[in-house]
Every structure is written in structure tokens, then in C-alpha cells.
Amino acid sequence: MERVIVGLSGGVDSSVAAYLLKQQGYEVIGLFMKNWHDDSVTISNECPWLDDSNDAMLVADKLGIPFQTIDLSEQYKERIVDYMFKEYENGRTPNPDVLCNREIKFDIFMKIAMELGADYVATGHYCRKGVIESNETKTYQLLAGVDANKDQSYFLCQLSQDQLAKSLFPIGELTKPEVRKIATEQDLVTAEKKDSQGLCFIGKVKLPDFLQQQLKPKAGKIVEIPKENIIYTTEEPNFNTNQERLEFLSRKLDYHVEDGKVVGTHQGAHYFTKGQRKGLAVGGHTEPLFVIETDVVENVIYTGEGKQHPGLYKKALFVKNEELHWIREDLALNPDETMPVLARIRYRQPLQKATLYKVESGLYVEFDNPQSAITEGQFVAWYLEDELVGSGVIS
Template sequence: LLKEQGYEVIGMFMKNWHDDSVTISDECPWLEDSNDAMIVAQKLGIPFQAIDLSAEYKKRIVDYMFDEYQKGRTPNPDVLCNREIKFDIFLKAAMRLNADYIATGHYCRRDEIDDNGETLYQLKAGKDNNKDQSYFLCQLTQEQLSKALFPIGELTKPEVREIAKVQDLITADKKDSQGLCFIGKVRLPEFLQQQLKPKKGDVIEVPADSDIYNEDTEDVEVITDSLDTITAPFVYQKSSGKKVGEHNGAHYFTIGQRKGLNIGGTPEPLFIIDTDTKNNIIYTGQGENHPGLYRKGLFIEEGDIHWVRPDIKLTVGETRDYMVRIRYRQPLEKAQLIKEANGLYIIFDQPQKAIAAGQFAVWYSEDELVGSGVIA
């Protein structure tokens, strides 16, 4: 597509991972991907080179993942991979080759608007709603967007495959890549066990009608509908739960998770409603309507707020309505953003399921992604 538009194109492949011991065989192995990329480049008659970024990837992405899981948080390495690797280290490498832009296969769009003679860049959802990947680019800056091209953003996946078939490209029918950015599908516990060792702990089931107030609270009346209360995780009398099993490490699990507990015998499936990595305890509740799974809001600390469009960022005391999602592919939800001195509060019209610390909340104005932040 870029060649048709008159660009001079160079193909570049990033190798970001060397350890095949934790990847699931035949799922996105880097060697096969590299060969496919080289064959496509030959077919298109464009130069091709590979670049090894595995040291930077380990430092900026893998070490971050281990650190976040150890703290009982749920990181999103794909978002970080785009911010730290693709649109930073890789972008700088491309610029050293005197490139004007880098182009990626993300299903999203970039537009420009004129603001009193200054060009502002918009990050918009891809036309294919089923494949929109703007969420993964939610941490990009104006500078990064100014150097980015997304040539398939106006197309659907079937249309892209059809173009590849017409061009007789080897990747035309290749399965969609899944799993970690540039690593592929991994067995997460085995991946994490490289640094986070297994450690037996209790699985506690908290009844749905449990007192939702923390046992440290002396007077229930002091709890009001303050922003901090509305956005706080589910709290309960932890002494009211019962042990229903054991796990191999609280840091291997995340809020909302159902699989992997291997505990049966309950009328409804057990879902994780809280992980305590300090005391190595997992708290669970029966069924997907357990109150511990739902929250009305979330909080983003001041240093973790990012505006793709800094010209419209909220100032202290300001509120604005946006459509928000808290994970990839989640339907957009109506919410109010409230800016305070200590950070940003997001209050949803409807309670949201499995809000996990460490994930990215992303807000849109119509089809434009305007900001994001790490959930506290």
C-alpha cells in the first residue's frame, strides 16, 4: 500500500526474544516470522534488514512485567512495547537510516488538525471494529505520532488478507499473532517462574453477602461516597472468608481470573476478587455477579496520566465525560473524568467488572483516543 502511494519502503524486522523455553511451540516463533518478513520483502522488491532489540526488550518490558506481577498488579506489556520499543528504540533506529516515518500494521488511523498554525495529530480507532488496536497505542506522544503511518487503518482484516492474496504474499493466510508482543504465546506461570518462585498459599472464598467494610474500620458511618471510596477496590472482613484450597503463588494470578485455580465443588465457578502478594493469599468469590468483582470507578495517579492530545487535557477541578475502556476489546463505557491535584478519577455510569491495578484505562472522544493512564 505504501509503495502504491509513492513511498520508498524499507522492511525492518525486530528480534526481541531469545528464550524459546517458555513459548508454546508453533505459536509465533520469531525465526518463522523473520523468514516470512524477508520473503515478503523480496516479493515486494524492497530492502530488508533485521535489528536485535532483545537486550532493550528485556530491560524495558520483561523486567517491568516481573516487577508488576510481584507487586500483585496486572501489567500490559503490549502497550509498553509500543511506547518503549516500537515507537522509541525502533523509531530512533529508523531515523538513523534517514527515514521520514515508520509504518506499522496496527488497525488504527492517524489524522491531523490545524490549531492556529500548529499541527496536532489525532489517534483514531481502526475502521475494523473487530480489530481496532488503538488501545495498544494509548501511550504515544504527539512527537511519536508525527513520525507514524498506519496504512491498513482504513481497511478490515478480510480486506487486508485479500490484498495479500492478490499480491501472492506468503503471509496471506497466516494466523493472527497472539500472546506477548514479539514473544508469542507463553505459559505465563512458567514465564514468571524464571524470577518469581512458586510459593504455596491459601485460597480464601469470600461469601457474596460478606460485610463489605474492612475490619480496620471502627465506624461504618465514616465511610461516605467520596471519590476515594467510590474508586477503592472491594474491601471486606477478611476473617469472614473460608479456606477452599491452595495456590502456588499469589503473583501468578489477577483479579477477574477464573481459570488456573483448579478448585471445584462450588455451585458456581470461583473468580479471583483480590490478590494479597504480601501475605500470599488469594481471595475468591462465587459467580460472575459477586460484588467483589465490580467497582464503580478507578483512580490514576498524577504521574501515570497521559494525554495523547495534551491541548485538551483536564486541569485541576475540571470534569468531562468520555467513553472509556479498561482492557483491550472491552466495549466502551460511559464515564466521567474528574481531575484532582493528586490524579484523575474515572467514575463509570455502570459498575465495571475486574478493574485490575497495572492495566491501562483509555478514554475516547467519539472515535479519537485522547488519553490513557495506569490504574492505581
């Protein structure tokens, strides 16, 4: 019997994953990861880790599988929390879920599982794994989950071939209602449990409170840029090369306080992210204000009225070489090569038609249609049909 260690999170998805593996004849062990100690920033009664670990234990008991809790809070703080603080401080918006999968679940957790003699690690992600076999070699594919509404392949966009080789995604072929039905039939305590929101494996956390632990509030200006501003009417110059054109399309617009009018104040530009609407507390507008840019050096937030504001939209983005990642290393582009793909810049965004352009310093992603709120620090992931083949940090 092959041994599989399941990351039991105390939710319905990982519970059903464990049940299915047992049905398939694997030797299954449940492991709960404790990643967080600080209750001062957790929204109380909203899925603190204790309730989750308790539910995970009850599920393991019901399925008759061994169970234990491992404390990874030190590594989590080092690899996820400290990174998040640093990114926010630099005016970028990190994605903790993608990082948690790359750094914790499929790295530290996987290593612990292998030390416990596991052949595989399994999670309750809605995605699938494919294998292409040719001459003795196996190439692993990360495929979207069958449930288009729940597909979580995006969160795994930083996995490597080695990590995929040792991973199983038992519920990838199922829809959420089917997963709940199985949990109900098996009388699992998690059957009706709501999906957890918030940071990966921490439960619900108030992000501003969380950030305020290290990033001190400091008052600054909120500036509104009118959509008629000359910055948006600049005609495209003549380009000598395609790379110059892509640089122009992906450039960061340079705003100054005098480009608009001061409409309010805030408590720190590093608490805000592009495309954000909530938390600005500025009235007197027909349409809501959106953050179009943050300047953490000058501590200014630039905003525009309405979700069609030109400051929100861009047609291209850039990923530096050191932040570029191919799951399918065999498909990686060389300089001057291009590839038509489907891409997304955030979880649950419908896939968008785009073209990849590889240059010496990195990779441009040019979309067929302008995209709203392309945000530095977030991940862009690209697909060939339903296979996620690569990703990178938006620079």
C-alpha cells in the first residue's frame, strides 16, 4: 500500500480528499498544520485554528486514520508573514495563498511527509494532475479542476515538477456540490461547514490590523486624478522595436499631487492596493473612487472615479527573469520567442487571451483587451487550454 499524507485543514474539501484516498486503497494519514499563534488579529469566532484542528481530528477519527498536528508557525512567519510585510512596505500586494502552497504545503509540509515515509502528499484543491510519458521520462501537468466555479489551479501556479510528482488532488474531478454530498453521506462533521476565507491556514484575519503590527500608520493624502488628465491622452509614439512597444504598454504611470485634487486623507499608503474601492471614506461622488496607484515613498494614494477610469487599465505587464516560473520547463520560451496563451492576473478571473514575449531580462504578457488593476506583487498565470504551464510575479 502506498502511503499518502493528507493536509487535513478541518474543511470539507480535505475531509473528502482523505475519504476518497482511503476508498482507493491508500494508507492514509491526516496531518493538520498549525501556522498561526497570534489571536489578537484574528476575527474572533471566525474559524480560529483550534476549531479547525478539532474538526480535522473528528474527521480522521470517523475515517479511522491516524492524525496529528504539526506546528509550522515559525516557518510560516519566516517565509510568508515576513515576506508579506516586506512586500506591502514596498508598495506591492503579495498573494499569501500562492506563497503558502509553494513554501509551506508543498515544501516544508511535503518534506515532513516524506520523512514520515509518505509516497505522496494530498490536498483538497480543486485541480487535477496529468502525466505525459515519453521514453522513460514523465512530465507532470497541472490541470484546472472540473468545477470551473471552484478551480484552484491558480493557487498552485508556483509548483515545480518535483512537487507535482509527489502530489495528489483527489477532488479535482468533482464539483463542490458533489464533494458536500459525499461528506453528508459519510456523516463527516465538516459536510455543511462554510468555506474558510482569509489567509491561507490562518483563518479570518483583519488585514489592516495584521499589517499594523509592523507597518505603522502615518497620515497621507488621497488625490483624485480626473479621467480627462493629459497623461491618458498621450498618443503612442513610434517604436523602433516590439520591446519598446511592450515597455510603453506595461509602463507605470508617473502621478504627482498637482495632477489632481486632494479629496481626503488616509493612514498609510502601504495598506492600500490597486483597484481597491473600500476603506477610502471619501464621499460626494456619483460613482465610487478606486485606487489607481499608491506611492509608498511619498505616502500618497491616487484615485479615479468609476470602474471605467483609464488609470485602472493596462494592456501589458512584465515579469523579471528571477520571478519567472515554468511548471512545464519543456515549454519555457527563449529570448525573441512568443506564445499565445490564456492568462489570469487574479484568482477567479475568467481566462483572458494574451501573448507571451520573451526578452533577455524577462517576459512580457500582452493581453488582447486592457485589464483592470494589474497589481505589482500579484501573480500572473498562463494556460494552454486547461493546463497551467507557468506563472510569475507582476513587476
